[in-house]
Amino acid sequence: MTTVDDNKPSQPTVRRKRDLHSMSHGEIVELVAELGQPKFRVKQIEEWVWEKNASSFDDMTNLPKTLRQKLGEVASLGGVEEVAAQTSIDGSKKYLLRFPDSTAVECVGMPTKNRLAVCASTQAGCAMGCAFCATGAAGLTRSLTAGEIYEQVMHVRDDFNTRVTSVVLMGQGEPFMNYDNTLEALRRLNSPDGAGIGARHLTVSTCGVIPMILRFAKEPEQFTLAVSLHSAVQRTRDYLMPGVKKYSLMHLYDAMGEYVDKTGRRPTYEYALIKDINDSDEELQYLCDFCRGTLAHVNIIKLNAIPHSKFQPSTDERADEFVRRLANVGVEATVRNSRGADIDAACGQLSQKVLRS
Incomplete structure (x- = not known):
């Protein structure tokens, strides 16, 4: 007993x-x-x-x-440790930051004249599995808290010793798979008692998680939305972005129409031009058809080449042709020059190099 x-x-x-x-x-x-x-x-x-x-x-x-x-x-006070940083000849700076539980994420500071933009992560790793993304290859570790998203922006601000004028949540992770923390971070970044950044200078980039796009359309703030499209051909998009296979392009088209109707705001489609994958004439025609008559702006992105990847950037001439053809059907498009081309600028590159070494 x-x-x-x-x-x-x-x-x-x-x-x-x-x-x-x-x-x-x-x-x-x-x-x-x-x-x-x-x-x-x-x-x-x-x-x-x-x-x-x-x-x-x-x-x-x-x-x-x-x-x-x-x-x-x-x-x-939580806090982050700067594990590594790389500075590009164009002035942009890539950071690998570690939180107290040893989780590491990447963020980027991109200065231009009198402005400082920050690209921040919403998750450590990503579960969406986009074929051309270094982050997707590593899988998801965990979602970040609103404070951890916010702290990335503050770290960049303090390092550059200048006010952050815009933030895009386009780093590691899918923001809409961490919706509540993403929105809380946006509100803190927008608050005059926080970073005081205007709502229209705060952008969420999603792979196209339709239920959350519709939810985002109902939020009262004027945050902006970018959707990673990368192809308007279903089979190509399924290949490049398997994490959103269940959300068809037809349903995405309808959801974006509803988003515009409810908010009156211009969304952006991100299109990373990949040689021999999504840069053909057929792909371009489908993209024109998808965007024609909508309010959307198209960002043609020069893909950052990842070592040992089978995906390679398309040519500058092809990017210019996409812009010209889209303009011919009334769709505003620009070529977004990838910052930090001389460093490990693509999402996941720096963490894989440092943490696996």
Whole structure:
């Protein structure tokens, strides 16, 4: 018979520290009240977390030292470690960042005159399996929290020491497979109490997850939408983008029409031009037919060549022909020059090089 020793001391309960980036305004209000502090401390703390991107409680110099100590006992500031970075001759910079749980993601800073654009990731890895994408080859590790998406942008801001003017969630992962965190991050980036970036300068890029496109159309903010199309021929798109095979082009066409009707905003179709895959005359004609009479803008992308990949970029002349033919049917199109062509700029390249070495 086993007896229980009632006099044996119980194990102390260890309170897990919560990352302030993961806490809502209401939760921070509750925390401040629990610590016996006046309400105005909430705004001060949130300014340090969201606007100043504090990496230590000691940085919060307008808070009493005793409060900083208490915060350090019950909460954390998350933070990211820069594992690697590469700077291109065009000024863009690719980062590999690691979170406290060792999950690593990529983001990119792209400066131009008086502007700084950031391409951020919404997931570590990706489950969509796009054939030409280095990230897809590695699979999905996990989705990121809203705070982790936001922190990428702040890391780039602080590294360049300049304000971020636009963000595109076009890095690793499918944003609409992490919808709630993606939207929360967009709202924080848009908030005057956060990064203060205008909604029309915040873009989500999706492979074409139709239910989430329709949900996104109902959101009150004027965030912008880009859809990775890459082919208007069903068999080609299924080959290139197996993760969205169940969403047919016909249904995507209808969903995008509904999106435009509800929002009045111009969506963008991303089209990475791949030699002998989606750059034929037939592919071009189907693309013209798909986009004709719609509000969409087409971004023709020069594919970043990935070492050992069977997919190679098409020619500049072919890209120009796509733009010309689309213009002939009334569709606005531009060639987007890929930034960082001299570094590991394509999604997943830097992480695979560093983490597997």
